[in-house]
Amino acid sequence: MRKWLKKCTPPGIPLRGELSFLLLGNLCALLLSFGFLANYHTARMSLFDFIGGKRVLIEEAQIADFTELIHRTLWGFAVVALAMTGMILYHYFYYRQGSKSIYLMKRLPNPWELHLRALALPLAAILATVLLAVLIRFLYFVLYLLATPKECLPPQVWQQLWRLP
Amino acid sequence: MLEITHLIKSFGTQRALDDVSLTLPQGQIVGLFGANGAGKTTLMKSILGFHPYHGQITLDGAPITPKNISRLSFATSEHSFFPNLTAAAHRDFYREHFPRFSDKRFRVLMDFFELPAHKPLRSFSTGQKNQFEVILALCQGADYILMDEPFAGNDIFNREDFYKVLLGILEPHETVLLSTHLIEEVSDFIGRAVLIRHGKIVGDVTAEQLEEEGKSLTAYIKETYHYRNDRVLRVLEDMSEEDRL
Numbered sequence: 001m002r003k004w005l006k007k008c009t010p011p012g013i014p015l016r017g018e019l020s021f022l023l024l025g026n027l028c029a030l031l032l033s034f035g036f037l038a039n040y041h042t043a044r045m046s047l048f049d050f051i052g053g054k055r056v057l058i059e060e061a062q063i064a065d066f067t068e069l070i071h072r073t074l075w076g077f078a079v080v081a082l083a084m085t086g087m088i089l090y091h092y093f094y095y096r097q098g099s100k101s102i103y104l105m106k107r108l109p110n111p112w113e114l115h116l117r118a119l120a121l122p123l124a125a126i127l128a129t130v131l132l133a134v135l136i137r138f139l140y141f142v143l144y145l146l147a148t149p150k151e152c153l154p155p156q157v158w159q160q161l162w163r164l165p
Numbered sequence: 166m167l168e169i170t171h172l173i174k175s176f177g178t179q180r181a182l183d184d185v186s187l188t189l190p191q192g193q194i195v196g197l198f199g200a201n202g203a204g205k206t207t208l209m210k211s212i213l214g215f216h217p218y219h220g221q222i223t224l225d226g227a228p229i230t231p232k233n234i235s236r237l238s239f240a241t242s243e244h245s246f247f248p249n250l251t252a253a254a255h256r257d258f259y260r261e262h263f264p265r266f267s268d269k270r271f272r273v274l275m276d277f278f279e280l281p282a283h284k285p286l287r288s289f290s291t292g293q294k295n296q297f298e299v300i301l302a303l304c305q306g307a308d309y310i311l312m313d314e315p316f317a318g319n320d321i322f323n324r325e326d327f328y329k330v331l332l333g334i335l336e337p338h339e340t341v342l343l344s345t346h347l348i349e350e351v352s353d354f355i356g357r358a359v360l361i362r363h364g365k366i367v368g369d370v371t372a373e374q375l376e377e378e379g380k381s382l383t384a385y386i387k388e389t390y391h392y393r394n395d396r397v398l399r400v401l402e403d404m405s406e407e408d409r410l
């Protein structure tokens with residue numbers, strides 16, 4: 001894996017730093033996504049009344065839409081993906097830092113080597129970030145479906161899985 | 166044979182190379198001389214395809230493309246290595262990308278210049294960096310080795326060592342195009358001198374021709390450049406006259 005990563009990044013770039021940045025970014029995005037759990041908890045609690053210390057489901061109560069609850073809580077992943085485009089620029093700029101290794105990269109027999117090494121890691125990171133966001137959205141949706149009393153789910157609830165707010 | 170025909174390169178309205186035509190057969194050591202801004206670096210960068218240009222540059226009749234680019238190597242005073250990599254890591258990188266990379270030559274030159282193999286290049290002195298830049302260019306396995314001011318920052322002993330090594334290791338098919346200001350130093354080991362001025366080739370002479378004419382390379386360059394020996398004296402006289410007034 002490390003060998004592959006070294007072949008797909010500019011030679012000599014501090015790889016550990018880039019991977020740490022990527023992991024930290026996604027970790028922050030994940031923490032931010034927990035906002036959904038807070039939103040969901042509040043929405044679920046509003047379905048109930050407390051009568052005599054007992055929790056009673058309000059008649060015809062309906063939980064807020066999934067899209068409404070998840071709104072903005074996955075934006076952290078978008079920010080990470082956007083930061084990866086910055087990493088692409090940094091990779092191209094790297095060949096002009098401290099020397100002009102761009103001259104070597106430009107005269108390699110494989111003309112794609114320069115672009116491969118500049119783009120591969122950030123694009124893979126964008127893909128991984130998007131997949132993580134999709135997976136988390138799906139898991140939250142499953143939670144929304146399973147933890148909400150069936151009678152309180154909005155009609156055509158499955159359509160909300162990928163719908164944007 | 167590297168053939169440059171009617172090469173024109175402009176930066177905005179400024180013409181850096183003006184109808185340059187030049188032929189470099191294999192097996193020559195060619196000095197490229199000219200004042201700062203004359204077009205030496207632009208010529209080399211155009212050959213390597215770093216700049217778009219008008220005209221034609223061919224290698225044995227074929228345009229220079231990724232297919233034959235490995236037949237050209239380049240050493241520049243700007244340095245084209247990766248500062249964070251070690252010399253050994255550079256060797257591996259070159260091996261991977263240039264199939265004709267010479268391990269043996271690399272080992273010999275590294276030993277000769279006593280360069281550390283496992284230290285990142287950024288920790289090298291300027292002189293060592295220049296040496297390593299040249300080593301890479303010489304070991305790539307190229308037929309045409311372009312060197313742009315490769316010794317800027319090296320001391321005289323270092324440079325002399327290098328000239329000797331260069332003469333000793335070059336194969337008969339290898340051509341060196343060397344751009345430098347150190348005319349006197351290289352005069353003994355180049356076989357041909359090309360002079361460039363304001364983007365035009367203004368002189369092209371072989372060592373034999375100079376020998377026949379009984380001229381030194383410095384004299385030839387000064388003559389071709391219309392260098393006025395009394396220039397400095399005149400300025401000093403003008404200044405002292407102004408002071409008197």
